[in-house]
Amino acid sequence: MKPLKLDHVGIAVEKIDASLPVWEGIMGIALNGVEEVAEQKVRTAFLPVGGTEIELLESTDPEGPIGKFIAARGQGIQHLAFRVENIDEALAELKAKGVRLIDEQPRYGAGGARIAFLHTKSTGCVLIELCERKKS
Ligand code: ZN
Numbered sequence: 001m002k003p004l005k006l007d008h009v010g011i012a013v014e015k016i017d018a019s020l021p022v023w024e025g026i027m028g029i030a031l032n033g034v035e036e037v038a039e040q041k042v043r044t045a046f047l048p049v050g051g052t053e054i055e056l057l058e059s060t061d062p063e064g065p066i067g068k069f070i071a072a073r074g075q076g077i078q079h080l081a082f083r084v085e086n087i088d089e090a091l092a093e094l095k096a097k098g099v100r101l102i103d104e105q106p107r108y109g110a111g112g113a114r115i116a117f118l119h120t121k122s123t124g125c126v127l128i129e130l131c132e133r134k135k136s
Contacts, residue, residue, distance in 0.1 A: 001090045003082035007131045008046075008053035010079040012069050016045045016058045019075075023047050023054055035110045042066050044110040055081070055110070079117070081129035087114050090130050094118065106132070 013019040016034065023029050029047040036043045041064025045056040057078060059067035069078055084090045087106045095101060100119035109115035109131065118128045 001084065001093050003084055003130075005083050006052050007081040007083040007129075007133075008055040009077060010055045010057055010081060010127075010129070011076065012066050012078040013056050013058055013075050014070065016043060016056050019056050020045075023056070029054060036060065037110050039107065040065065040109065046110070079127035079129050081115070081131045084130050084132055087116060087130050087132035091116055099123075106130075 011019075020031060024031060024047070027049075029049045032046045032048050032053075034043060034045045038060075041059060041061040043058045043060060045058075047054040047056070057066045059070060061067055062071065066078065091101060091104070091106065095104070100122040101116065102119050103116035106114040106116045109129075112134060114132045116130050118130070120127055
């Protein structure tokens with residue numbers, strides 16, 4: 001597998017609005033939009049910077065992945081997402097190498113991207129997302 005780029009850094013936050021002063025105010029990165037991803041039980045805010053993005057993740061349900069993350073570990077960096085050309089091929093290759101996958105099949109994330117998470121047991125406790133975006 002050859003990741004194309006670091007697509008985004010996912011940061012779990014209690015409230016997007018309360019976090020924007022850090023990213024917009026201190027860091028000077030403009031908010032590009034907010035989207036709810038019902039399946040993931042999150043609201044997602046995008047702040048593009050230098051060909052990658054900061055992705056703020058606010059839970060909409062305490063039982064969702066971000067709600068559980070914040071309950072266990074508090075706010076902070078939650079995942080790194082790498083863009084790949086073909087996510088089906090990447091997952092097949094990783095599976096053949098014995099890498100544990102959270103998502104055996106890609107699902108749809110924010111912005112219509114096809115995404116899949118690798119299991120932290122196989123990645124040194126770093127939650128890694130693969131992400132394939134439609135060519136525009
Ligand atoms: Zn992500």
